[in-house]
Amino acid sequence: MAKNTLPATSEHEEKLERLLAVAAEIFAEKGYHHASIRELSRRAGVSLSGLYYYFSSKEELLFMIQERSLRRVLDGLKHKLKRSDEPAGRLRAMIGNHVGFFAQNMAAMKVLTHEFDSLEGKYKARIRDLRLEYSNLCTELLRELRRSTGSDEVLPLNVATSALFGMMNWIYTGYQPGSSIPVDRLSEHLFRLFTGGFSSSAEPAASLERRVG
Amino acid sequence: MAKNTLPATSEHEEKLERLLAVAAEIFAEKGYHHASIRELSRRAGVSLSGLYYYFSSKEELLFMIQERSLRRVLDGLKHKLKRSDEPAGRLRAMIGNHVGFFAQNMAAMKVLTHEFDSLEGKYKARIRDLRLEYSNLCTELLRELRRSTGSDEVLPLNVATSALFGMMNWIYTGYQPGSSIPVDRLSEHLFRLFTGGFSSSAEPAASLERRVG
């Protein structure tokens, strides 16, 4: 039970990380409930029971994948936000961070967006908190942007936030990395599409473009 | 095997429809693979084996839910499109149709957007075709709108289509009908958000509003 908290050696951590990566692939491919620990065992070259040395249940495995992804996205965003005070630039950073992370960790991010409801109890609550923190941070960015453009739209901020996340997360349903638009362009497209609409006639996207390095 | 094609009595069809509704609720609640036929049996008040008189497998059940929802959305849209020649009005009709149908059939629509990958083989192909038809129709509406506004954006239409569907589908992750904004307002918000961004500085959303009855 306390197994996975005891050893903190880098070797142990590395192998856990590898297992999480393989598991994320399987979960993304087949969905959480259709994926089996036995297949993880096969693909990772570890015996079925040997896996349980690294995590204590299938659900904890799912939790760790989601928690680590979310943490990395959040930390990355907070780090990038320190570099810009300008509202439009900050939103652009947020979109670039999210879309970029999605493109580089597609499996884990698919699991993150699709398998929230597969969690239960304490695990679900922890992930919900992180998601809420992320979502609130995003809403604040939109509030800043709205204030800076001086527009007093009636569009509720939570609707705008939902719409923005929807845009960013849905884009990958038909996205193959490499075969499609490069990530930078995609982020920029979404940024312009959203800001052009969000700040509307008050300030079209074209004029925002120049402000950011 | 050919069971479910033989009887076409209205009574039979009604009961099947009721089973599909209950099943959609369970699928939406727990996800396809975590939902069990036994629970459907319990909730519907029908014996486990009795269910198989109405469908031949769990996957066919999932297929029927998705197929019927998609058909109704598509038919509803085509019907409404006949009433408007004006590009912005047609897009507004599309968004209103989609969002409205989502609000009234939340369970089935959640299944439709979340459980596509749970299908396999022929079932998956049939649903993919329908989704493609819907998506293409939407892309055409955007092409019309872009042409009518005279803008020559570089934003790829397939990206715009994905973003639009993302907005519409994601909005319901945090939506409780009744406790939140009425559907009409929500549709209008999304329409303005999207068109304001999509047709950008060329034609802000506010000026589009008046054109439609």
Add this chain to the structure above:
DNA sequence: CGTTGGTTCGAACGCTCGATCGGCCCAACC
């Protein structure tokens, strides 16, 4: 009344799953 055919059911089959348990291996340390 007997037969049909749509409808329903209880019981069971075969299978896969997540999880557990006792023990083996082997490097590190006394």
Add this chain to the structure above:
DNA sequence: GGTTGGGCCGATCGAGCGTTCGAACCAACG
């Protein structure tokens, strides 16, 4: 060189799953 303990495994358990099968029910019809 004996002991410890992290790492790993084969064998197996109990549970739940989707599905099937043969029989029973019952209104309609001859």
